Amino acid sequence: DVKVTQSSRYLVKRTGEKVFLECVQDMDHENMFWYRQDPGLGLRLIYFSYDVKMKEKGDIPEGYSVSREKKERFSLILESASTNQTSMYLCASSGGSEDSTGDQETQYFGPGTRLLVL
Amino acid sequence: GNSVTQMEGPVTLSEEAFLTINCTYTATGYPSLFWYVQYPGEGLQLLLKATKADDKGSNKGFEATYRKETTSFHLEKGSVQVSDSAVYFCALSANSQGGSEKLVFGKGTKLTVNP
Numbered sequence: 001d002v003k004v005t006q007s008s009r010y011l012v013k014r015t016g017e018k019v020f021l022e023c024v025q026d027m028d029h030e031n032m033f034w035y036r037q038d039p040g041l042g043l044r045l046i047y048f049s050y051d052v053k054m055k056e057k058g059d060i061p062e063g064y065s066v067s068r069e070k071k072e073r074f075s076l077i078l079e080s081a082s083t084n085q086t087s088m089y090l091c092a093s094s095g096g097s098e099d100s101t102g103d104q105e106t107q108y109f110g111p112g113t114r115l116l117v118l
Numbered sequence: 119g120n121s122v123t124q125m126e127g128p129v130t131l132s133e134e135a136f137l138t139i140n141c142t143y144t145a146t147g148y149p150s151l152f153w154y155v156q157y158p159g160e161g162l163q164l165l166l167k168a169t170k171a172d173d174k175g176s177n178k179g180f181e182a183t184y185r186k187e188t189t190s191f192h193l194e195k196g197s198v199q200v201s202d203s204a205v206y207f208c209a210l211s212a213n214s215q216g217g218s219e220k221l222v223f224g225k226g227t228k229l230t231v232n233p
Contacts, residue, residue, distance in 0.1 A: 004161075033220065042207065042225035043162075058220075090161055095219065105150050105169075105211050105219050109161035 003027070004110035006091055012116045019078040021113050023091030031095045032074035033107065034058075034066065037088040049074055050095075081117045089113045120145045120212045124224035131198055131231050139193040139227045141182075141208035149210040151175075151184055151191040152221065156205045165193075165206070198231045205229070 007022035023032065033048040035058075045058030047066040055066050063085060067075040074093075078085055092107040125140040143151065150169045154162040166175030171186035180195045191208060208224040 031219070040225065043223040045220065048220060092162075106152070106164050106167065107162075107221055109154075109163065111159075111161045
């Protein structure tokens with residue numbers, strides 16, 4: 001069974017703190033994604049990675065950075081958290097070698113991390 | 119550019135009613151089309167997909183047909199259940215500059231089914 005896990009379901013941080021959100025997938029997928037989900041705005045892509053140490057900006061990268069040192073792990077970093085970064089953060093993965101689970105296009109999502117910045 | 123427009127909710131239905139959630143898209147090339155579902159407190163999960171024109175995706179009684187001529191991928195179910203209450207997202211695949219596939223999502227439609 002495909003699995004994407006996120007380090008926390010709920011997180012409360014203070015303005016100015018550095019925040020790390022971790023995502024791990026066990027499907028040997030090449031691609032990993034970070035989204036934020038806000039009411040009325042749907043899902044917006046922050047960053048994605050198509051290989052270890054490779055990354056591309058999504059639609060709203062400002063205020064965020066990412067790290068992918070290992071294939072299975074993709075971290076989202078808020079360098080200095082602000083109240084407008086209060087949101088639900090969703091990680092996803094897709095695309096693997098022929099013997100990995102899932103097809104190439106379908107993204108598999110983690111349960112999400114609900115972040116509150118005070 | 120690529121975009122997805124889906125009907126705004128919320129949608130409230132009685133159990134056993136017929137469901138349609140409209141989705142239209144704008145895309146270059148021939149994207150694959152998806153419906154994802156998000157149950158309360160969970161992440162998104164794939165409901166169904168279609169990869170080329172006239173393909174029909176189906177799962178759990180839900181269906182959607184890839185209509186290239188109308189650039190649509192409407193979601194339908196003949197008889198909804200209370201357990202179908204969730205948020206539904208339409209999405210299309212798009213190639214990034216690096217060549218990997220990324221998804222473009224609609225804003226989501228919240229469905230509530232009452233007993």
